[in-house]
Every structure is written in C-alpha cells, then in structure tokens.
Amino acid sequence: MFRSLSAALLVAVASLAGAAEKITVYQYSEYIDPEIPKAFTAKTGIEVDLQYYESMDDMLNRLRQPGGAAQYDVVVATDVAIPQILALKLVQKVDPALVPNAANLVPHLAKPFYDPRQEYSFPYQWGTVGLIYRTSVVTAAPADISWNLILGETPAGRFLFMDEMKSCLGAVLRCQGKSVNTTVPTELKAAGELLAKAKGSPKCLGFTGGVDGRDQVIKGDADIALVYNGDAMKVLPTDGSVAFAIPKEGSVLWVDCMLVSAQARNPKGAAQWINFILDPQVGAQLSNYNRYASPNAAAMPFITEGDRTNAQIYPGEAMLKLMEPQRDLGKDERLYKEIWTSVKTK
Numbered sequence: 001m002f003r004s005l006s007a008a009l010l011v012a013v014a015s016l017a018g019a020a021e022k023i024t025v026y027q028y029s030e031y032i033d034p035e036i037p038k039a040f041t042a043k044t045g046i047e048v049d050l051q052y053y054e055s056m057d058d059m060l061n062r063l064r065q066p067g068g069a070a071q072y073d074v075v076v077a078t079d080v081a082i083p084q085i086l087a088l089k090l091v092q093k094v095d096p097a098l099v100p101n102a103a104n105l106v107p108h109l110a111k112p113f114y115d116p117r118q119e120y121s122f123p124y125q126w127g128t129v130g131l132i133y134r135t136s137v138v139t140a141a142p143a144d145i146s147w148n149l150i151l152g153e154t155p156a157g158r159f160l161f162m163d164e165m166k167s168c169l170g171a172v173l174r175c176q177g178k179s180v181n182t183t184v185p186t187e188l189k190a191a192g193e194l195l196a197k198a199k200g201s202p203k204c205l206g207f208t209g210g211v212d213g214r215d216q217v218i219k220g221d222a223d224i225a226l227v228y229n230g231d232a233m234k235v236l237p238t239d240g241s242v243a244f245a246i247p248k249e250g251s252v253l254w255v256d257c258m259l260v261s262a263q264a265r266n267p268k269g270a271a272q273w274i275n276f277i278l279d280p281q282v283g284a285q286l287s288n289y290n291r292y293a294s295p296n297a298a299a300m301p302f303i304t305e306g307d308r309t310n311a312q313i314y315p316g317e318a319m320l321k322l323m324e325p326q327r328d329l330g331k332d333e334r335l336y337k338e339i340w341t342s343v344k345t346k
Helices: 002-020 035-044 056-064 079-087 100-104 165-175 185-199 210-219 229-233 267-277 280-290 297-302 330-345
Strands: 022-028 047-053 074-078 122-134 159-162 204-208 224-228 242-245 251-261 323-325
Touching: 022 267, 035 047, 035 267, 035 280, 047 056, 056 074, 056 079, 074 079, 074 267, 079 251, 100 267, 100 280, 100 297, 122 165, 122 210, 122 229, 122 267, 122 280, 159 165, 159 185, 159 210, 165 185, 165 224, 165 251, 165 330, 185 204, 185 330, 204 210, 210 224, 210 229, 224 229, 229 242, 251 267, 267 280, 280 297
Parallel strands: 022 047, 022 074, 159 204, 159 224, 251 323
Antiparallel strands: 074 251, 122 224, 122 242, 122 251
16 A cells, blocks of 8 residues: 555656646747747757637637636737736746846837836737738739728728737728727727728628638638738748738737746746747747747847848838837727627627
8 A cells, every 4th residue: 555655656746747847838829930849848858838829819818717827837918918917917927037038139128018127028029910912903012002902982802800809990090090099989989980881891701810811812712801910921922912011001019928827837947938939049030930020139130131121020110100009908998899899799
C-alpha cells in the first residue's frame, strides 16, 4: 500500500512538472509564423499550445466564463479591450525584470494610454482595417479608394462586412468624417442608419470574419470586404487581380498586446514567451510572416524592405493623421452595442 501511494505520488509530481513546461497562448488565428513556437520550445524547453479566436467579442466572452482565464497563460488582446480586461481582473501584472526586451519597443507604444505604467501589456503587432477588392470590379487607384465603395448609395460590387463591432462601426464613422470614439448620440444614430442601409443592399453578403472575407474576395465569391490590413497583405495574389487599400477618409488604428492571464498555470513561462516575441529578430520574423507593422524598433532592420516601405503596412504621416486609436468608452460602450445589436438582428 505504501509503495503504491509513493508510486502514485511520483506520477502526480512528474505530471505537474510536465504541465509546468507548457504554456497556452490565446490569439487570433493565422497570426504567427509556426516556426516561432518551435524555436521558443527549442530555446526554453517550454511547449506552446496555440488556441484561437476569430473576434475580440468571442475572446472576451471566453475569458469571462467561470474558469475561462485558467485555460490560458498568454492572451493576445486588442488595445481597446484592455481597460475592460483590467477592470474584470482577468490578467495579472508582469515583473518587468522578466521582460528586458521591452526596451526594444518604439517609444510611443512603450507606455500607452491603456496601460500607462506598462504593468500588464506588451505590444505584439499594430495595424489598421481597410478594403480588399477585386481590381476587375474596383478600378480606382489605391489613393482614391473610399469607404463609399461599400457604404455609398450604389456599392461598387458584392461586399462583406467584418463581424467585429468597433472596427466595423469605426469604418462607418470615418466615412462620415466622425471620430471612431464619438459618443455624440446623433452621430452614432447616423452611423447606425448608414450601416443598416448598407446591410440592406442586395450587394451586401453579410458579416463574417476578416480572414473569411479576404478568402471570399480572392476566390471571387465576393468583390470587396472589410478586413485587417495584414490579413490582406499576407496573401495578395501576385497577378494583381486583388488589391488592398486604406480608404482615403482614414481608418481605425489598433495595437494587439500580450498579457498574462490572471489564472495562468505558468506565469513565468508566459513572461518568457513575451520576452521572446520582443527579441529583435523574432519580432521581425513575426511581422515578415504576418505582414503587420512591428512595434519593435530594434526589429526594423530585419524586416523585409518591401514591407518597411509599404504604406498599406506602415502608413505615412498624412494617413496617420486620419487614423485614430480606439478607446474604451466605459458606460458609453453600450451606445455602440445597442446600435450593433440593432443592425445585426434586423
């Protein structure tokens, strides 16, 4: 009996030790070079289990479920969701000594408005949203691409909206020349009416994930789709049949960040992962694969020259002035949710 208990105890200890050498990362799909987790494991001995979500709302709902935060060690979340994540105590502070590569971050992202002391979050990638389109249907030059291609009186072709509330409503508000963070009731009402009208167009194919919208345009099942810029840039056909542009009215600007779950089973391993991603060469490998902009200043020399000079990945100063970071609006978030729910359920 004693021997049996001792054996069982050894098995349990071994099992726990094995579990400690693993981290689970929760992020958008198609958002990392598969070779990066392998390199991390080779360097640290810690295995990486990648789990995916397709929208920020899905991610938040999962984390808020009982035991939801305990399923993950690292969570990649968009900046606008971070104040809500912090308020719900879904993540924990990270010892800065465990993330020395944070010194590589570009200054304006080092201590952002959503985490001014950088106690919880570390930038992963940044980007925007725009339109992917078939050039046989939309013949305008990239500089002339407008949100009116899908929101105007006569849409240019069959189109898809991205099923992500703030990005979609942000596009509508920029089309109308309004702030993506407006809380003016009349402006939001007008945005909701325009979105509902566009949804009712015979050319509207509905709402879907950004990756699916991109794929439908590439296959020819749709002509235009609202997508994240990196999702489009990564797979644009070389024959020029499909293109991507940030509309001339401007767009939203987002930063996706890495955070450690409040109930992480391996918080030190999670910090090691964050530090690894912020290594200059790993950061460049990440952006070269994703075709999103890097927040890592030290990574820039290792990023493909064609991407560093591509305005659809790194917008110029003139376009940046027309782009806004989305902010958590506290109680006023309900105004967006009410409009979004009304449009989606009609």
